[in-house]
Structure formats: structure tokens, C-alpha cells
Amino acid sequence: MTPPNDPLDLLVEAAWTARDAAICTYSGFAVGAALRDAKGKTWTGANVENASYTLGLCAERVAIFHALTHGGRDFTHVVVATDTPTPTSPCGACRQILWEFARNATVVMVARGGVTATITVAELVPLAFDAGALDAARTAVRNDPDA
Numbered sequence: 001m002t003p004p005n006d007p008l009d010l011l012v013e014a015a016w017t018a019r020d021a022a023i024c025t026y027s028g029f030a031v032g033a034a035l036r037d038a039k040g041k042t043w044t045g046a047n048v049e050n051a052s053y054t055l056g057l058c059a060e061r062v063a064i065f066h067a068l069t070h071g072g073r074d075f076t077h078v079v080v081a082t083d084t085p086t087p088t089s090p091c092g093a094c095r096q097i098l099w100e101f102a103r104n105a106t107v108v109m110v111a112r113g114g115v116t117a118t119i120t121v122a123e124l125v126p127l128a129f130d131a132g133a134l135d136a137a138r139t140a141v142r143n144d145p146d147a
């Protein structure tokens with residue numbers, strides 16, 4: 001059994017608190033996210049929706065963009081909290097951002113129903129696209145005398 005003050009429990013609690021700030025006017029689906037960085041600092045976010053639906057942002061990206069622009073780096077854990085019976089995993093767009101900025105993190109998905117699931121970012125993003133592909137293309141062009 002997990003002790004009450006287990007550090008990950010605190011991160012889970014932070015994700016639930018973040019979820020309370022969700023602005024999910026249109027979907028009614030509130031999400032809280034909490035990241036831990038290598039220094040042990042916690043960064044949180046919640047999803048934000050607006051009338052022009054597609055402009056809204058998921059909790060994970062709100063949290064990570066806030067962290068990145070305030071000095072957070074080298075994330076070790078990402079907690080995603082939802083009011084669902086079973087865990088909710090990050091959407092495709094968030095997976096891409098997690099891959100690029102939180103590649104070594106473990107994702108912990110907690111559901112109001114009490115079920116928790118854990119997976120690594122690397123497992124969530126097989127065959128990821130990233131700057132490596134851009135670099136490889138540039139190198140290929142440089143090495144091709146006809147290009």
C-alpha cells in the first residue's frame with residue numbers, strides 16, 4: 001500500500017486540484033495535469049475551451065508549455081486526472097509534445113473511478129516524428145550533389 005505522503009501521491013493531488021480550474025464549457029470534460037521536473041518542482045495545467053472550438057488546449061499542453069516557459073525541464077512524471085471510471089490517455093497532439101519535451105517521463109493516468117494506469121511517453125509514441133527527421137533530411141540534401 002502507498003504511504004499517504006508518497007511523493008507521487010502529492011503529484012496526483014496536484015493534478016486533481018488543477019482539474020478544478022478546467023474551463024470545459026463545451027465538452028464538460030474536465031482534465032487536470034501535473035508534471036514533475038528533475039528538480040522535484042510541480043507544474044500544473046487544466047484544459048481550456050473557447051467558442052471557436054478548435055482553439056482550445058488540453059491540460060497536458062497547458063501544463064507543459066507553462067513549465068517550459070518558466071524554467072521547467074527534464075520531466076520525470078506526468079499525471080493526468082479525469083472524472084472517468086477508467087484512465088484517460090493523452091490525445092495525439094499531446095503525445096507529440098510529450099515526446100519532444102518530456103521524452104523520459106512516466107505518464108500516470110488517474111480516474112475518479114479509482115483506476116490508475118501507468119505508461120512511459122516512449123511507449124505512447126511509437127515511431128515518433130521529431131527533429132531527427134528534419135536533421136536527416138538536411139543531411140541528405142547536403143550529401144546529394146544533384147540537390
Ligand code: THU
Pocket residue numbers: 024027029030031046047048049056057058059060080088089090091094
Ligand atoms: N482533453 C485534455 O485536456 N486532455 C486529454 O488527454 C484528452 C482531452 C480535453 C480537450 C477538451 O477540452 C476536452 O478534453 C474534450 O476533448
